[in-house]
Amino acid sequence: MNDARAVRAGWLIDGGGGPLQRNVLLRMKNGIVTGITPYESNSEIDSLSITDLSHAVLCPPFIDCHVHLALSGTTDLQLRRRLAESSHSDIRPLIRRHIDDLFAHGVLAVRDADDRPGFLQRYGKEPVTAGVPPVVILAAGQAEYGGGTVIVDANGREPVRTAIAAGCQAIVHGCRMGRDNLERMAERGVVLVPTLQAMKVAAEQAADAAEKKLAANALKAQLEQVALARQLGVTVALGTDSGSPGVLHGEAVVEEMKLLIQAGFSLGGAISCATVNGAALLGLVRGRIAVGRQADFLVARGTPAQLPRKFSYLEGIWLAGRPSPNYRKNPQRSER
Numbered sequence: 001m002n003d004a005r006a007v008r009a010g011w012l013i014d015g016g017g018g019p020l021q022r023n024v025l026l027r028m029k030n031g032i033v034t035g036i037t038p039y040e041s042n043s044e045i046d047s048l049s050i051t052d053l054s055h056a057v058l059c060p061p062f063i064d065c066h067v068h069l070a071l072s073g074t075t076d077l078q079l080r081r082r083l084a085e086s087s088h089s090d091i092r093p094l095i096r097r098h099i100d101d102l103f104a105h106g107v108l109a110v111r112d113a114d115d116r117p118g119f120l121q122r123y124g125k126e127p128v129t130a131g132v133p134p135v136v137i138l139a140a141g142q143a144e145y146g147g148g149t150v151i152v153d154a155n156g157r158e159p160v161r162t163a164i165a166a167g168c169q170a171i172v173h174g175c176r177m178g179r180d181n182l183e184r185m186a187e188r189g190v191v192l193v194p195t196l197q198a199m200k201v202a203a204e205q206a207a208d209a210a211e212k213k214l215a216a217n218a219l220k221a222q223l224e225q226v227a228l229a230r231q232l233g234v235t236v237a238l239g240t241d242s243g244s245p246g247v248l249h250g251e252a253v254v255e256e257m258k259l260l261i262q263a264g265f266s267l268g269g270a271i272s273c274a275t276v277n278g279a280a281l282l283g284l285v286r287g288r289i290a291v292g293r294q295a296d297f298l299v300a301r302g303t304p305a306q307l308p309r310k311f312s313y314l315e316g317i318w319l320a321g322r323p324s325p326n327y328r329k330n331p332q333r334s335e336r
Contacts, residue, residue, distance in 0.1 A: 003030050004027070004029045010303070011024070012036065012289065013304070015272060017276070026295070028295040056300055057300045060276070063274060064109075065111045065237045069095050069137070070095055070112075070120060073247050073249060098242075114140065150170075152168045156175070157176070161177075179228060191234075191236070197259060227264040235280075237277040239278075240252035253274060257274060275287040294319075294321075298314055299316040
């Protein structure tokens, strides 16, 4: 088999923190990246099968390190209560819809944080049907109980300090943990998953002025803490807490990136949080566009100045060097 092809990209963000590359030729063979070079028209290039994406930005598919696939992002409290009491047969279509929503926004791997009813485990054992998007799903405890990565939800100085001392590899949320804990995390290589979008939504949905002020102050403190984490060298991985009220699966990834940028990350840095950092935390060999890696990437029409907004409306998703047949432009979104 010798399936050699190439893509001309207007811009390429490799996910690994490298500089933004302009006018790039991405070479692929049998689904693997074989070269990333500046594009220059010549006879050798002209002989290749080239797809012109000079109008677009390429970047690696995203990873969300904190989701709740069996929970809806709806703000309808009655519906949330009904879903909380639902059986697996009722929740199964919801999980599938959320996977579709994630894929539509370029999210190809997630860590599900809460599968207490076992719904996700049962879903994963069912036969894969045609058209199901190839989203990697890791359930909380899958690695933890096997002696691998330990990821802890914790807030406040003492709970976070205790989790770090116990040897965890990542802290989710970490609200008001304080500088001393951030310094410990930087020293020990503990990752922070700050879930900023969930806090932003909580502030927007507050029932009264007092509650709104409290939630807004909490978000401000968390943004400042994430900025300090970056300055101290703490690795930050993206996690959205999607499935919380108002936090929609897939859509929340773009909003989380916007907040990371607000906290001081560059565009490339925010994308690294959503790609290579999450991959390293979850033990996945993905998150970068690099020679020798599988040719998986997102295509966002426009320029880097229009990102991350344009990630909400992807031009395409390429997997193993070809456009994915599972991706449809402008798919129907769902709050459920």
